[in-house]
Amino acid sequence: MEEIETLRKELEATHLAYEMMAQVSQFKSSYLAKTAHELRSPLSSLMGLHQLILGDLCENPEEEKEFLKQGFESAKKLIEIIDRIVTISKIDYGSIALNIETNSLNNIVEEVYELTEFQAQNYSYKINVKQPEIDIFIQADKSRLVQGLTALVDRALSLMEKGTIIITTQLNERENIATILIDIPCSLQQWEKQQEDLQTAGLTLTSLKKWNNNLELSPVMTVTLCQTLLKKMGGNLTILDISPENEPETFTRVQCLMPLSQVS
DSSP states (O other): OHHHHHHHHHHHHHHHHHHHHHHHHHHHHHHHHHHHHHHHHHHHHHHHHHHHHHTTOSSSHHHHHHHHHHHHHHHHHHHHHHHHHHHHHHHHHTSSOOOOEEEEHHHHHHHHHHHHHHHHHHTTOEEEEEOOSSOOEEEEOHHHHHHHHHHHHHHHHHHOSSSEEEEEEEEETTTTEEEEEEEESSOGGGGGOOOOOOOOTTOOHHHHHHHHHTOSOOHHHHHHHHHHHHHHTTOEEEEEEOOOTTOSOOOEEEEEEEEBOSOO
């Protein structure tokens, strides 16, 4: 009986390991597909732009030169996107080590607020921070976590049309975690958007400049990279629809869970 029980436990452990590996494999496949789409769209758009130039479809040399200038600016932004994806990938695979140590969550959130407040004012939006009076200490790489949270808030501001972002921190000692809630007045569908192609048909300098200004990580890729980063810190990130029932307003919640430090 003892041997059977031991065998049963080993089978359960093997099954659990298999399920975990399957989930990791599924995540990696999804990550690769999102990355490929994120890069393929702007690259194909730039190729279409250069086809117009090579096909002598510009009205004059000045327009051709301006197209080339805008294309160069787009290429530089694309390199920035690639660098961000590569950096997170290196962190995920351990090529870049994280500096995990005890940090004040209150200070981290205040720093995120300071980095995003000016942009919010430019949009005529507001950011409200709600934190408990006691300080919460978490285990995290402070600079990387600030970068990730700032990227999420920046992206949220670009998805909103009006309203206020509310950032709340909570302590859950029973679960040994701290919670960061970022409530945003926008729909969940906004966060599911992928990178869009530049339509070469009827292309104008105005449309090119507009596309170039909007060339950045898509909402879905921003979330994916932040999920990968928090996971390496022992945390978790999820996007939730918290829109009230039977109301026209839509709200999305970015929920981040981070492990508590043993320092009190």
